[in-house]
Structures are given as structure tokens and as C-alpha cells.
Amino acid sequence: MKHKEYNPAEIEPKWQEIWEKKGIFKASDDTGKPKYYALIEFPYPSGDGIHVGHPRSYTALDIIARKRRMEGYNVLYPIGWDAFGLPTENFAIKNKIHPRIVTAKNVARFKSQLKSLGFSFDWSREVNTTDPSYYKWTQWIFLKMFEKGLAYKAEMPINWCTSCKVGLANEEVVNGVCERCGGEVIRKVKSQWMLKITEYAEKLLNDLEIVDYIEKVKIQQKNWIGRSEGAEVSFEIDGTDKKLVVYTTRPDTLFGATYMVISPEHPLIDEMKDRIENWSDVVEYRMLAMKKSDFERTEINKEKTGVPLKGIMAVNPVNGKKIPVWTSDYVLMSYGTGAIMAVPGHDTRDWEFAKKFGLDIIEVVAGGDIEKEAFTDIETGVMVNSGFLNGLSVEEAKEKIIQWLEEKGLGRRKVNYKLRDWVFSRQRYWGEPIPLIHCEKCGWVPVPYDQLPVTLPEVENYMPTDTGESPLANITEWVETECPKCGGRGRxxxxxxxxxxxxxxxxxxxxxxxxxxxxxxxxxxxYWLPVDWYNGGMEHTTLHLLYSRFWHKFLYDCGYVPTPEPYQKRTSHGMILGENNEKMSKSRGNVINPDDVVAEFGADAFRVYEMFQGAFDQPIPWSQQGLRGCRRFLDRVWKLQEILVPGEGYSEKLDNIMHKTIKKVSEDFEKMKFNTAVAALMSLLNEFYAAGAVTRGEFATFLVLLNPVAPHITEELWQICGYEGMLHEQKWPAWDETKVIDDEIEIAVQINGKVKDVVRLSREATKEEAKAAVEASETISKLLAGKTIVKEIYVPGRIYNIVVR
RNA sequence: GCGGACGUGGCGGAAUUGGCAGACGCGCCAGAUUUAGGAUCUGGUGGCGACCCCGUGCAGGUUCAAGUCCUGUCGUCCGCACCA
Structure with a gap:
């Protein structure tokens, strides 16, 4: 019988249309069924169209979503657009097109591209962050935060990208340059809206215990939050009533503090102006430090710099010793109290500084050689030169000194976090307007909820202003408004x-x-929360994940969402690199366009390829040859029609491998081991051809197993071969564990650990039976001639090893 | 510097609790088919002409048995980066 050729260009659009018409991937809100919420990171619709990296994540969770539906779940697998943002705005400025129009165009392109790949998204729930009916609620949540005091305005030295002319969050500065454009980043003081994410630091950290994130993600979140335990200690400034408070994780080393360092921005400098004898030096140093970019300032291996505050001495509270106070930019104003007690004997940074400037180094923890380097080991050290702490371990000394400080009112136990509050302002046009009005009388007043959304005004020019103000600042009729509270003039x-x-x-x-x-x-x-499975890139594990957890926790505390965490499970995919093993980019000329792949090989081949090529969480280089191989596999699947024979069950010969494959594929999908799942299906296909026939029952199971990866071809074959109903309505197949186990297996026979022969044995063969089988082997008996058997090890089902001398 | 991951054929990559290293795919070789090329099909494919033997970055160790466990070492990638 002659069959039609496999033609993805014909069948793929056909099934996409059928699925859409029937609305089969629409999630229902019918709460009678168990729900499953699968989520991928919604894309930023850039002007370049989708990247081959997008489908890697989308196919993976599409597989999970499709499998869950066949397992009887009500599945929500949604899609939308994260469409505000700089690239669109920059493109709009350059080409003088409104960003809204650019966005609409990009979204349309993305949408058709994603549809051509056959993902089972529920398109009826598509969202777009730039849609006023969406950002109305973004503004609403912001106002709730403002109400609760979590949003505040602060004069902050911020990261300023000299090229984008825009303030950046710490997280958007990578190696001292702008994450987006690579431009130089300097410090600039601006009044900024801030969100108090630090108030949630503890919860964000602790609740990592109740979610199922891959370990790597948890570790990165923990590091970013950066919790440390220690103490705050007050040092008196000699001859004044002022105090200098420091944070330290090593209060045990207090006896070893030989000087203090405060950040150049520390307010004490100005307060002490009259007493500082070298004021001009100090001012000069401070100016120099402020001019430096964060990159220069935090560059590692840099020579430490600093100047003493002459005339200022601090008093070490444990022994009354007077110690000098310096200022240096290695102490950051934004962490702890902006001041440290320097213990050069036991802190590497302090040691370097002390060596350079000839400051005293005292050993207070014995065990190292502080002449050579700071001794920072906290496991083995024993306290010395430390009065009442002498002889204690570091751990004991910490406890004792904290108690002592608290009793004397000189300090207290303190937990600190590296996490900073979130700079929430951008001086840009293409973003959600912050819905607040400033009134001279009433201060900052929220726009009333019933007036949301505050929409972006139409403007002629959305170029950023040279002063760094948002382009919105130029639109007087929009800026000037009434104060919602007093009716007076507001901005x-x-x-x-x-x-x-x-x-x-x-x-x-x-x-x-x-x-x-x-x-x-x-x-x-x-009903739907939490998200059951969220997959995305590692590049979003610190920022987006932390921010969205923070918002969710806030909404939870307000009673607006029912779960403390948004995402139950989080996994990550590896990047897809260019054929030359480098990151794909236009400048490297190694970009693969998904449209071309679909046109030449079909969406199914593309999907199979992306799942098969390598381990899901590892980066993989693109391989056109590998893609061709996946297409070949589908061609062979198609041609199975030619050897299709009657029989609803599995043939005796293939029964075992059918059950094995069902098990393997089912389990591998859950573990995201898509590559080995596809390999198992390829093996099964090879078995069909080797057998020269495939029963209708075997083929049906094969199609169901392959369907989540290659939905179009399988659905088409299901129809062509006259199976009942549609493939996506079928049940996920079950395997029979007893049929997975082989009754008779091959056991390797080793001599001194090296395989010499193989014998066929029952899985449960006794040692005697095994021995008999082994002795029957000519190869083995030949090799054993003249040797003395020392020991024989038999592990049923695994190995038979003979140790000889 | 700190934290994490990784290192296996010509290539991408497989290998439950330690138990036949190299599944599956690519590439390559041979054959079939074809006017030819392509495509397809069949067989082969870690190294060595063959046996022996050698083989999972390198050096040791534990074990009847090590890609897997332990110690040391080299290299690659990712994240953080003066956080006191």
C-alpha cells in the first residue's frame, strides 16, 4: 500500500487550526478536576523574533502539560508578553515609531512564530504587561505597597548608565557596566522610589525550605539574600559624646580591633569636621571616592586606599584602648552601619590595609601566623590576648562577648543581609507610570483606586531628557493635576x-x-495556586524570582493570595549555543532562525531535536546535522504505517520492551530527561523495524508516548490509521511492573573483575545454578585452567566474578 | 578570593544502590538501490593489523569489582564579588 509522504508543512498548520477551533487547550475553571499549573517565563517580544532558546523551555513544559492532560488533569499552560522595556523604547526613538506600535508588531510576530511550533498554550488567557487593563493592577499592587509603607522615596546614590541615561538596579550592573547596553555606570544621587524588599529578607530566605526548587537556584537565592549573624558594637569617640556603631560577624575578635574604618559617605565625617585636623585631605579623598564608578571602587585586587581622620580617636569598649579612625572606600555605606572595627590579625582586608599603612596587628585567635597573613579559621582557633575570653573557642567567645556587650549596653546581637532595597524608579517613557501625585500640602498622595490605571499619555517625543528626568516630565498638561486629597495643585x-x-x-x-x-x-x-511547575533560565533566578516571590508574599500577607509561595517547583534549562559553541548573537553571525528550521524540517523535528540533543539543564551547541537526524527519525515514524499489522495488544516478542519504554518515557519526562526519553522511543522504533511489523496496539502506544514531543505528526498518524477519537484525548499509557522485569537475563562472568563471558540465567538464579552455568562455559574453564580460585562473588541479576591467583 | 557545576569515542551525549563503559543520535566506512548526485535501505564503527592488552582530564587510594567512593592535582564553564 502506497502512503502519502510525510509533509509537515501541510499537517502542522492543519492540526494547529483544529486545536484552536476546538479550544482543546483552554483551561477550564471547573474545579471538579485536579488542576495543574505549568508556567514558562513569558517572553519579552523583541524585534528579532523568537530565538531557538525560547522553544527549549516551552517544549519541555508543553510535554509536561500535554502529558498531564492525558493523565486527567485540568491544565493551565498560559502565555503572555513582558512587553515594557528599554529595547523597544530605544528602537522607537531611533525609528520614530511609537513604542506601542513597535510592541504590537513584535507581539504579532512572536505569536505567529510560537503558534507555528504547536505549543498547547491557552491563548485565551494571553496577557500583555503594557495593556492598561493589565498595568492597572500593577499600579494597584504598587499602591497597596505604598499604603503599607513598603514604597518610599529616598535620595540615593544610584547606578546611572551614562549611555541609557537611566538608573539601574544593582542587579542590572554587571561587572561595572550596564547589563543591557554595556555602557559605563557611575554613581549619581537621585531621588528614587524604593521598595522595601529587605523587610521580607527573612521570609524569602526561610521559605526556600518549603518549595521544590533545584538546589542551584536555592543556593543563588540564599547567596543573594546573604544572611549573616553577628553583633553591633558601639565605640565612643574620645572626647565627645558621639558614638560610632559598627557591625561585625566576629565580635569574638573585639580585643584585636586596632583601628576603625568608616565609609567616605559616613555622616560622622561631617559631624566631626571641626575636630578633623587634616580636613582637606579627607574631603579630597571623599571626592575621589564618589567620583569613582562602582566598578572601579569594587574592583578586586585593587590596592587599598584611605586617609586617617587625624584628631579623632575611638575607644575600644572592652579595654578602653584608644584606636585611630580612618576612612576608606573598601567600607561600603550601604552595608551594615557603614563603619567597621578593623581586626587586621583575623580579617584579610583589614590585614592588607594595616600592612600598607603600618597599623598595629594583634593576635587574638591563636593557630595561625599573623605576620604572614590574617588567620581567619574559626574552627580550630583558641582565644588569646583577650582578657576574659582567653582559652575559649571562637564559637564560645562569640556567645560570651555578645552577652557581655548586651549586659553593659555596649552592643547587641544583630542579623544582617546583603539584600538591598529595590530601586523601583526608571526615568523612562515605556513603563507603568507610578500612580502617585505630589502635593505641596499633603506630600505624596496615591491616585485613588477608582482612577486607575494612570495611563501613559500620548507624546510627540519619548526621548529621555538630558537632565535625566523621564520624558513624561515635559508633558505639562499630564504632570499638572489636582491633589486627590485637598484639591490643590498637584504634580x-x-x-x-x-x-x-x-x-x-x-x-x-x-x-x-x-x-x-x-x-x-x-x-x-x-483553585489554581501555587504554580505547580515553573521553568525558566538561570539568568532570572536571582532577580525575577526574588522579586516575584516578594510581591507574592506581600499579597499573601494582605490576604489577596492563598499561598505563601507562588511557585511550588522551579527548574532551569541550559542555553542553546551557536554551532561554534559560542553564545548566539548577530555579531557572531551564528544565529539560527526558528522560522527557517520549521520551514525546512517542520516544528515536530525542531521540538524533537531540542529535547534530544543534550541534557535539558546543560548548555548545548546547535547542530544542523543533529536536527537532520531527528527529522529522519520522524520520517521513519511516518513509514511505520507500512508495517502496521492488526492486533490491539502487544506482540509477545515486543511486550517486554513496550512496557519498559512506557516506564522509561513516563519517568524520564518527569525528571526532564527528555534526551533519554526520546532515545528510548528511537530504540523502540528500531525494534519495530527489526521485527518487521508493528501491531495497531503497539503503534497506538508509541504515538501516545511521542505525542507530547511531536504533537502534529502523531495526531496525523492517529487519524490516518483510523484510531478512534483524537490522540490528545487518549489516556497516558500505564506499564505493568511485572512485565518490565526480564525473567531471563545475561550475566557477565568476570575473572579478576574483567568480563570474559556472558551466561543466560534466570533473574533469581541461586549461586549454585549460576556456578553451574559458569562452569559450563568453555571460555571460562579454559581461562581457569591451572589457576587457583580464591573467591567467587555472585550478585544475582548483576555479576559473577571469579577471583583467581 | 568564595560558592556551584563539569571533564567519557571523530562529535552531541548515555550509564539505578559501585556490577558488561560508550545507549540513542550525528559523522565515517562498506554494500544495495540510483544514469549521477541527493534521499533511502542493510551491515560495521573506542584504540591497536590481529590476539593479548589499553581505555571515562592527571596521580594515588579503597574494593572481588571504580566513569561512579576517598585524597591530591590540572583544566573548563557559570554565579557572587572588599557584604566586615
């Missing part, structure tokens, strides 16, 4: 929100995307 905030805002809660909006009265109805949230 709108002209800063907009960062791109992270809209993505901090989008997974909630998917649950109830068309709700005009609330961001999502609580009963729906109760």
Missing part, C-alpha cells in the same frame, strides 16, 4: 516602573485575565 510622579514590575505578578493574572474588578478572583486563585 504627577513622572518616573515609571522597571520591567521587573509587570513580571512580578503575571502568573496571577493568567488565573483570571479578564477580571475588571480585581487582579484575580480569590476562589480562582485558591
Amino acid at each position: 504627577r510622579e513622572t518616573d515609571t516602573m522597571p520591567q521587573w514590575a509587570g513580571s512580578s505578578w503575571y502568573f496571577l493574572r493568567y488565573i483570571d485575565p479578564h477580571n475588571d474588578n480585581e487582579f484575580a478572583a480569590i476562589d480562582k486563585l485558591k
Whole structure:
């Protein structure tokens, strides 16, 4: 019988249309079924169209989503657009097109590209962060935070990108340059809206215990939050009533503090102006430090610099010793109290500084050689030269000194975090307007909830201003408004929100995307939350994940969402590199366009390829040959029609491998071992051809197993071969554990650990039976001639090893 | 510097609790088919002409048995980076 050729260009659009028409991937809010919420990071619709990296994540969770549906779940697998952001705005400026139009165009392109790949997204729940009906709720959440005191305005030295002319969060500065454009970043003081994420540091850290994130992600979150335990200690400034408070994780070394260092920005410098004898030196140093970019300032291996505050001495509270106070930019104003007690004997940085400037080094923990280097070991050291702490271990000394400090009122136990508050202002046009109005009488007043959203005004020019103000600042008729509280003159905030805002809660909006009265109805949230499985890139594990957890926890505390954590499970995919093993980029000329791949090989081959090529969490280089191989596999699947024979069950010969494959594929999908799952299906296919026939029952199971990876071809074959109903409605196959186990297996026979022969044995063969089988082997008996058997080891089902001398 | 991951054929990569290293795919070789190329099909494919033997970055160790465990060492990648 002659069959039609496999033609993905024909069958793929056909099935995409059928799925869409029937609405089969629409999640219902029918709470009778168990729910499953699968989530991928919604894309930023850039002008370049989708990248081959996008489908890696989307296919993976599409596999999970499709499998779950066949397992009887009500699945939510949504998609949307994280569409605010700089690249669109920059493109708009350059080409004089409104960013809204650019966005719409990019979204349309992305949408058609994603649709061509056959993902089972519920398109009816599509969201777009730039849609006023969406950002109305982004603003609403912001106002709730403002109400609770979590949003505040502060004069902050911020990271200023000299090229984008925009303030950046610490996280957007990579190696001292702008994450987006690579431009130089300097420090600039601006009044900025801040979000108090630090208030949630403890919860964000502790609740990592109750979620199922891959370990790597948890570790990165923990490091970013950076919790440390220690103490705050007050030092008196000699001859004044002023105190200098420091934070230290090593209060045990207090006797070894020989000088103090304060950050150049520390307010004490100005307070002590009259007493500082070398004021001009200090001012000069401070100016120099402020001019430095963060990059220069934090560059490692840099010679330490600093100047003493002459005339200022601090008093060590444990022994009354007077010690000098210096200022140096290795002490950061933004961490702890902006001041440290320097213990050069036991801190590497302090040691370097002391060596350079000839300051005293005292050993207070014995065990190292402080002439050569700081001794920082806290496990083995014993306290010396430390009065009442002498002889204690570091751990004991910490406890004792903290108690002593607290009793004397000189200090207290303190926990600190590296996590900083979130700079939430951007001086840009293409973002959510911050919905606040400044009134001279009333201060900052929120725009009333019933007036949300505060929409972006139409403007002629959305170029950033040279002063660094948002382009919105130039639109007088928009800026000038009434104070909602007193009716007097008010001015709108002209800063907009960062791109992270809209993505901090989008997974909630998917649950109830068309709700005009609330961001999502609580009963729906109760049904769908938490997200069961969230997959995304490692590049978002610190920022986006932390921010969205923070927003979610805030909403939880307010009673608006039912779970303390948004995502139950988080996994990450590896990057897809260019064929030359480098990151894909236009400048490297190694970009693969998914459209070309679909046109030449089909979406199914593309999907199979991306799942098969390597381990899901590892980076993989692109390989056109590998892709060709996956297409060949599908061609061979297609041609199975030619050897299809009647029989609803499995043939005796293949029964065992059928059950094995069902088990392997089912389990591998869950573990995201897609490459070995596909390999198992390829092996099964080879078995079909080796057998020369495949029964209808075997083929049906094969198609179901392959369906989540290659949905179009399998659905088409299901139809062509006249199976009942549609493939996606079928049940996920079950395997029979007793049939997975082989009754008779091959056991390797080793001599001194080296395989010499193989014998066929029952899985449960006794040692005697095994021995008999082994002795029957000619190869073995030949090799054993003249040797003395020392020992024989038999592990049923595994190995038979003969040790000889 | 700190934290994490990794190192296996010509290539991408497989290998439950330590138990036949190299599944699956690519590439390559031979054959079939074809006017030819491509495509397809069949067989082969870690090294060595063959046996022996040697083989999971390198050097040791534990074990009847090590890619897997332990010690040391080299290299690559990722994250953080003066956080007191």
C-alpha cells in the first residue's frame, strides 16, 4: 500500500487550526478536576523574533502539560508578553515609531512564530504587561505597597548608565557596566522610589525550605539574600559624646580591633569636621571616592586606599584602648552601619590595609601566623590576648562577648543581609507610570483606586531628557493635576516602573485575565495556586524570582493570595549555543532562525531535536546535522504505517520492551530527561523495524508516548490509521511492573573483575545454578585452567566474578 | 578570593544502590538501490593489523569489582564579588 509522504508543512498548520477551533487547550475553571499549573517565563517580544532558546523551555513544559492532560488533569499552560522595556523604547526613538506600535508588531510576530511550533498554550488567557487593563493592577499592587509603607522615596546614590541615561538596579550592573547596553555606570544621587524588599529578607530566605526548587537556584537565592549573624558594637569617640556603631560577624575578635574604618559617605565625617585636623585631605579623598564608578571602587585586587581622620580617636569598649579612625572606600555605606572595627590579625582586608599603612596587628585567635597573613579559621582557633575570653573557642567567645556587650549596653546581637532595597524608579517613557501625585500640602498622595490605571499619555517625543528626568516630565498638561486629597495643585510622579514590575505578578493574572474588578478572583486563585511547575533560565533566578516571590508574599500577607509561595517547583534549562559553541548573537553571525528550521524540517523535528540533543539543564551547541537526524527519525515514524499489522495488544516478542519504554518515557519526562526519553522511543522504533511489523496496539502506544514531543505528526498518524477519537484525548499509557522485569537475563562472568563471558540465567538464579552455568562455559574453564580460585562473588541479576591467583 | 557545576569515542551525549563503559543520535566506512548526485535501505564503527592488552582530564587510594567512593592535582564553564 502506497502512503502519502510525510509533509509537515501541510499537517502542522492543519492540526494547529483544529486545536484552536476546538479550544482543546483552554483551561477550564471547573474545579471538579485536579488542576495543574505549568508556567514558562513569558517572553519579552523583541524585534528579532523568537530565538531557538525560547522553544527549549516551552517544549519541555508543553510535554509536561500535554502529558498531564492525558493523565486527567485540568491544565493551565498560559502565555503572555513582558512587553515594557528599554529595547523597544530605544528602537522607537531611533525609528520614530511609537513604542506601542513597535510592541504590537513584535507581539504579532512572536505569536505567529510560537503558534507555528504547536505549543498547547491557552491563548485565551494571553496577557500583555503594557495593556492598561493589565498595568492597572500593577499600579494597584504598587499602591497597596505604598499604603503599607513598603514604597518610599529616598535620595540615593544610584547606578546611572551614562549611555541609557537611566538608573539601574544593582542587579542590572554587571561587572561595572550596564547589563543591557554595556555602557559605563557611575554613581549619581537621585531621588528614587524604593521598595522595601529587605523587610521580607527573612521570609524569602526561610521559605526556600518549603518549595521544590533545584538546589542551584536555592543556593543563588540564599547567596543573594546573604544572611549573616553577628553583633553591633558601639565605640565612643574620645572626647565627645558621639558614638560610632559598627557591625561585625566576629565580635569574638573585639580585643584585636586596632583601628576603625568608616565609609567616605559616613555622616560622622561631617559631624566631626571641626575636630578633623587634616580636613582637606579627607574631603579630597571623599571626592575621589564618589567620583569613582562602582566598578572601579569594587574592583578586586585593587590596592587599598584611605586617609586617617587625624584628631579623632575611638575607644575600644572592652579595654578602653584608644584606636585611630580612618576612612576608606573598601567600607561600603550601604552595608551594615557603614563603619567597621578593623581586626587586621583575623580579617584579610583589614590585614592588607594595616600592612600598607603600618597599623598595629594583634593576635587574638591563636593557630595561625599573623605576620604572614590574617588567620581567619574559626574552627580550630583558641582565644588569646583577650582578657576574659582567653582559652575559649571562637564559637564560645562569640556567645560570651555578645552577652557581655548586651549586659553593659555596649552592643547587641544583630542579623544582617546583603539584600538591598529595590530601586523601583526608571526615568523612562515605556513603563507603568507610578500612580502617585505630589502635593505641596499633603506630600505624596496615591491616585485613588477608582482612577486607575494612570495611563501613559500620548507624546510627540519619548526621548529621555538630558537632565535625566523621564520624558513624561515635559508633558505639562499630564504632570499638572489636582491633589486627590485637598484639591490643590498637584504634580504627577513622572518616573515609571522597571520591567521587573509587570513580571512580578503575571502568573496571577493568567488565573483570571479578564477580571475588571480585581487582579484575580480569590476562589480562582485558591483553585489554581501555587504554580505547580515553573521553568525558566538561570539568568532570572536571582532577580525575577526574588522579586516575584516578594510581591507574592506581600499579597499573601494582605490576604489577596492563598499561598505563601507562588511557585511550588522551579527548574532551569541550559542555553542553546551557536554551532561554534559560542553564545548566539548577530555579531557572531551564528544565529539560527526558528522560522527557517520549521520551514525546512517542520516544528515536530525542531521540538524533537531540542529535547534530544543534550541534557535539558546543560548548555548545548546547535547542530544542523543533529536536527537532520531527528527529522529522519520522524520520517521513519511516518513509514511505520507500512508495517502496521492488526492486533490491539502487544506482540509477545515486543511486550517486554513496550512496557519498559512506557516506564522509561513516563519517568524520564518527569525528571526532564527528555534526551533519554526520546532515545528510548528511537530504540523502540528500531525494534519495530527489526521485527518487521508493528501491531495497531503497539503503534497506538508509541504515538501516545511521542505525542507530547511531536504533537502534529502523531495526531496525523492517529487519524490516518483510523484510531478512534483524537490522540490528545487518549489516556497516558500505564506499564505493568511485572512485565518490565526480564525473567531471563545475561550475566557477565568476570575473572579478576574483567568480563570474559556472558551466561543466560534466570533473574533469581541461586549461586549454585549460576556456578553451574559458569562452569559450563568453555571460555571460562579454559581461562581457569591451572589457576587457583580464591573467591567467587555472585550478585544475582548483576555479576559473577571469579577471583583467581 | 568564595560558592556551584563539569571533564567519557571523530562529535552531541548515555550509564539505578559501585556490577558488561560508550545507549540513542550525528559523522565515517562498506554494500544495495540510483544514469549521477541527493534521499533511502542493510551491515560495521573506542584504540591497536590481529590476539593479548589499553581505555571515562592527571596521580594515588579503597574494593572481588571504580566513569561512579576517598585524597591530591590540572583544566573548563557559570554565579557572587572588599557584604566586615
